Amino acid sequence: MSGIKIITAGESHGQALVGIVEGLPSNMPLTQEDIDTELRRRQMGYGRGGRMKIETDKAEILTGVRWGKTLGSPVAIKITNKDWANWSKGMSVSSEDYSAIAAVTRPRPGHADLTGAAKYDFKDIRNILERASARETTTRVALGAVCKRFLKEFDITIGSFVTSIGDIRTNTLPHMLESVELVELFNMAEDFKGNTATVRTPCKRDSHKMISAIGKATAAGDTLGGTFIVFATNVPVGLGSHIQWDKKLDGKLAQAIMSIQAVKGVEIGMGFHAATLNGSEVMDEIFYEKPETPKFGFYRKTNNAGGIEGGMSNGMPIILSAAMKPIPTLRGKPLKSVDLLTKTPIEAAYERSDICAVPSCSVIAEAMTAVVLADAFLEKFGGDAIDETRKNYDNYMEYLSGI
Numbered sequence: 001m002s003g004i005k006i007i008t009a010g011e012s013h014g015q016a017l018v019g020i021v022e023g024l025p026s027n028m029p030l031t032q033e034d035i036d037t038e039l040r041r042r043q044m045g046y047g048r049g050g051r052m053k054i055e056t057d058k059a060e061i062l063t064g065v066r067w068g069k070t071l072g073s074p075v076a077i078k079i080t081n082k083d084w085a086n087w088s089k090g091m092s093v094s095s096e097d098y099s100a101i102a103a104v105t106r107p108r109p110g111h112a113d114l115t116g117a118a119k120y121d122f123k124d125i126r127n128i129l130e131r132a133s134a135r136e137t138t139t140r141v142a143l144g145a146v147c148k149r150f151l152k153e154f155d156i157t158i159g160s161f162v163t164s165i166g167d168i169r170t171n172t173l174p175h176m177l178e179s180v181e182l183v184e185l186f187n188m189a190e191d192f193k194g195n196t197a198t199v200r201t202p203c204k205r206d207s208h209k210m211i212s213a214i215g216k217a218t219a220a221g222d223t224l225g226g227t228f229i230v231f232a233t234n235v236p237v238g239l240g241s242h243i244q245w246d247k248k249l250d251g252k253l254a255q256a257i258m259s260i261q262a263v264k265g266v267e268i269g270m271g272f273h274a275a276t277l278n279g280s281e282v283m284d285e286i287f288y289e290k291p292e293t294p295k296f297g298f299y300r301k302t303n304n305a306g307g308i309e310g311g312m313s314n315g316m317p318i319i320l321s322a323a324m325k326p327i328p329t330l331r332g333k334p335l336k337s338v339d340l341l342t343k344t345p346i347e348a349a350y351e352r353s354d355i356c357a358v359p360s361c362s363v364i365a366e367a368m369t370a371v372v373l374a375d376a377f378l379e380k381f382g383g384d385a386i387d388e389t390r391k392n393y394d395n396y397m398e399y400l401s402g403i
């Protein structure tokens with residue numbers, strides 16, 4: 001059985017960002033609004049820089065959808081960069097525009113700049129930073145939105161909320177998070193009523209403290225990172241597999257989230273904290289109740305494993321947390337670097353930059369979680385048409401309730 005494949009292309013100041021998602025069944029409803037809603041969520045967040053004020057990201061579905069439903073063929077999506085108007089010469093495809101803008105020769109610590117230029121043999125760091133930029137994640141969010149739409153057909157909800165910014169941690173989170181609780185916290189974090197001064201954290205008091213910390217960092221010309229939780233509810237038992245290292249669902253999710261620019265750590269369930277406790281405090285004991293509807297009768301009263309055991313979903317909500325490092329470009333405290341051409345000590349280049357992007361990062365992590373779960377779901381249940389996928393799913397649920 002095959003799953004989902006995604007690929008993204010595009011430079012930060014190029015004409016457009018494009019992406020393809022392949023492997024979706026036919027007859028799944030999909031609208032541009034399904035995607036634009038997620039793109040808007042990615043653009044939110046207190047502490048974002050000037051670029052987000054220029055862009056109002058909108059998806060254009062180019063292929064794979066007819067009259068509101070998928071065709072089973074690859075879905076290609078384009079997001080035009082509004083800023084292209086200012087970069088049409090500087091990022092031109094034509095050799096006639098060569099040297100239209102000055103080369104970037106001052107590598108920024110914490111970026112792909114120096115190693116990328118060395119590896120790809122460039123004297124102009126722009127050839128690296130344009131693609132390494134987190135602008136690329138716009139496409140990931142668009143493709144993830146398509147995967148979210150697919151998972152919605154099976155009542156799987158994916159959400160996230162911010163748990164810390166800098167050293168301000170939310171302490172309203174209980175250790176064990178149930179589905180209902182997770183969705184409630186997510187709804188609280190989303191409840192910003194169009195106000196861009198959101199940090200996507202559930203508690204208003206923590207939110208004010210985090211906003212004030214970002215304000216202080218801005219005033220000091222510095223930046224901040226933070227942590228967030230991503231979850232998925234109603235994930236059926238048995239996605240992923242124990243049989244080979246690259247089939248393990250926890251491994252796939254960790255890779256997908258770690259691949260997001262500036263993410264430096266991913267934990268599943270209790271994560272690192274589990275290493276400090278006794279086994280009796282960590283494992284989720286098993287209970288059984290005969291199910292009334294077609295579902296798995298075995299359940300847990302705790303979810304320290306974060307919904308994954310042996311590389312497979314165990315029916316409990318999937319819970320991950322991730323850490324984002326502070327934004328590396330500093331306005332007020334330029335970092336020491338060395339000019340690529342002259343080899344003289346200089347200050348790192350400053351390009352319009354975010355102060356804190358943890359709220360956006362959590363939305364991107366939702367998208368990557370959706371891609372991995374849609375892939376694992378389709379690998380398990382297959383189906384060329386959505387009704388076929390559903391029959392396979394229903395049949396499996398029926399089987400589970402009988403064991």
Ligand SMILES: Cc1cc2nc3c(=O)[nH]c(=O)nc-3n(C[C@H](O)[C@H](O)[C@H](O)COP(=O)(O)O)c2cc1C
Nearest residue numbers: 110111112132134261262328329353354357360361
């Ligand atoms: C949503 C988002 C926005 C970001 N915005 C910026 C930014 O404005 N300026 C910057 O220097 N880095 C920004 N970053 C971080 C860099 O993209 C990232 O640190 C860099 O590409 C190096 O990758 P690494 O940190 O994974 O090694 C952002 C990351 C994300 C996820």
